[in-house]
Amino acid sequence: MSFNPLETPLNSVFGLSIAYSLFRIAWPSTQAYDGDKVPSDYSASYNWMPAKHQDVAVFKNYTPKTLEPFSGKDGGRILLAIDRNVFDVTNGRNFYGPEGMYGNFAGRDASRGMAKQSFDLEMLTPLDQPIDKLEDLDQTE
Secondary structure, eight states: OOOOGGGSHHHHHHHHHHHHHHHHHHSOOOOOOOSSSOOOSHHHHSSOOOSSOOOOOOOOOOOHHHHTTOBOGGGOOBEEEETTEEEEOGGGHHHHSTTSTTGGGTTSBOHHHHHHTOOOGGGSOOTTSOOOOOTTOOTTO
16 A cells, blocks of 8 residues: 555645745745835835835923824824823824824823823813822822
8 A cells, every 4th residue: 555645635735835835935026016005015015115204203391281282183293191201193193183082182191091091181181280290190000
């Protein structure tokens, strides 16, 4: 009785998949991408550059009043502060924009609201007061 590994369908499938993988390694795709389309595979994305570099944020000390214009209204940048750190969340406009579920945090100090997991407006630092020091919060918050 002799055994031929190519006679079973499962071995044939494995053999074909290995042959295809070796072929793709030996002769990779050389498809060109335009500047607007973000590539989805590693070989094309290795040398890919976006058409325009993102705006760079410069170090700056913000107060609640100076942070307020960055609320994302009219398609502008969206910044929010948590524990005295300011984050640019413009790319998350669906969440942090004016119609997003975190929209009331945009352009504001959101430290207390994030710590308490509350979206209430009284959790936000008023614009005419200094940044909340969060001294009354416990370690779990």
